[in-house]
Amino acid sequence: MEGIVQSVINFSEGRDEKVIEKIVEQVRSIPGAKLLDYSYDYDHNRSVVTFIGSPEAVVEAAFNLTSKAAELIDMEKHHGGHPRMGATDVIPFVPISGITMDDCVELAQRLGRRIGDELEIPVFLYGEAASSPGRKNLAALRKGEFEGLKEAIKTPGREPDHGPGEMHPSAGATAVGARKPLVAYNVNLHSDDLQVARNIANAVREKKGGLKNVKAIGLKLEDRNQVQVSMNLVDCESTPIYRVFDLIKAEARRYGVSIAESEIIGLSPQEYLIDAACHYLQLNNFTNQQIIENRVFFEDGEEG
């Protein structure tokens, strides 16, 4: 398997920096895996680690991280504000470049089996890797959390996909899955009227009848005297950034408000930006291989 895959692992330690460092070190020490970012939160008592690399390297790093977290974290002693069921709580695989969602599902199954067999931690497959439609949703799988799942995991329909049929005494259970890249996208408006931002957020968000795959809220940026439509775009292939931008522009016009600027928070795959360029420039036949940089690294499968 070739290409670049991303993982964004959540583990249940957000306070003890020594423990956090030892766990994150598992990613750093794998050649071919590249740590992009990690952050931790005291109140949530939880860390988030983002890394990318070849499929083999990312799976290896994810396994080693899970193994180290199981060694160092005791869920019996864990308290925190964020719902959680295991020492390593969630492991998604995200296709970035030269790799399909099916590949990522296969990686999730492979890692899930290994965590179940070798670490004896029960694994639930979620997202695109879910074994049934009802298991796609992470929150539903995690219902009851570490404490409640000790019993719940034994009830029909809640059996894990891999590993033992009961919770690991200290490491709990882990969700392993596959999903599309998530883009955090904000649009700032030339207005200080919070109600305008909220109305526009409601107009574009899926829940209220707007665009599919868009989660949106209205916020006030006190220091800038502007309001913002703050969004998570969960499927930019189906619902591209430019469509969201254009709809917000059209909705804002209704209030005589124009767009000050937009921003992508954190990372985006190259493709989503190129899609916008092709849309506005009416470039109908442009392919990824016309980007010089892509020819260096992605041709002939020379790079994993």
Add this chain to the structure above:
Amino acid sequence: MEGIVQSVINFSEGRDEKVIEKIVEQVRSIPGAKLLDYSYDYDHNRSVVTFIGSPEAVVEAAFNLTSKAAELIDMEKHHGGHPRMGATDVIPFVPISGITMDDCVELAQRLGRRIGDELEIPVFLYGEAASSPGRKNLAALRKGEFEGLKEAIKTPGREPDHGPGEMHPSAGATAVGARKPLVAYNVNLHSDDLQVARNIANAVREKKGGLKNVKAIGLKLEDRNQVQVSMNLVDCESTPIYRVFDLIKAEARRYGVSIAESEIIGLSPQEYLIDAACHYLQLNNFTNQQIIENRVFFEDGEEG
């Protein structure tokens, strides 16, 4: 020196495929250099080879190609429709990613010196690497071609920058330089009126008072019943693709004509497409490092 550099070498053989293959092989055989494309033309009796890679690899490939061309091509026997002064006629270095124009000038000087010293071929530095403003223009440097330069090269002001003060008896002289990437960009119009395309081409091209760095002509696409504004954009940093597109759109409106589509012929650096996305989405603070793929290859100088 790090980053990716491109070269687009023109050499003076476009008929004998065995000779052409032996010369192109010099690029293929260098690890770290990647042959992207080569083409040859019987009438011009000339080949164009495009390749990219690390600075060291691209310089090495360019030197080996020049050496092999000097061995296999005799300019005394060369005839062709395209102006030329040497077996290897032109070697530009083009900054693609993670490398500056100053770096490319340095590469041109380094290669120029080596070709002059080791192959005893006189070298003229041109483009951004030119030793004086009057030497930037390739056509001016090449004036007189192989035959005329035998005498002209000895006249004051026309001395080569490197190598002997006279033409190599069989390999002539070579121009080595640095320039920005060139983008071949066309805009197709919902019109079959060639005059409209010509008027718009005149409105956008630098020569007629339009946009700097834009060369444009109007063409008819007989099979599509459309007309086209066909362009070369020689500096998309100063004069970006989206500005050219928007100006054509505005000029076309004057004739009640809309844009059918646009197209990039061949390759473009990633940056020029990202620039368009940022322009239309009003992404004011987006950086290259927010593209996930770029984090794999270009951080920490891990890749040349």
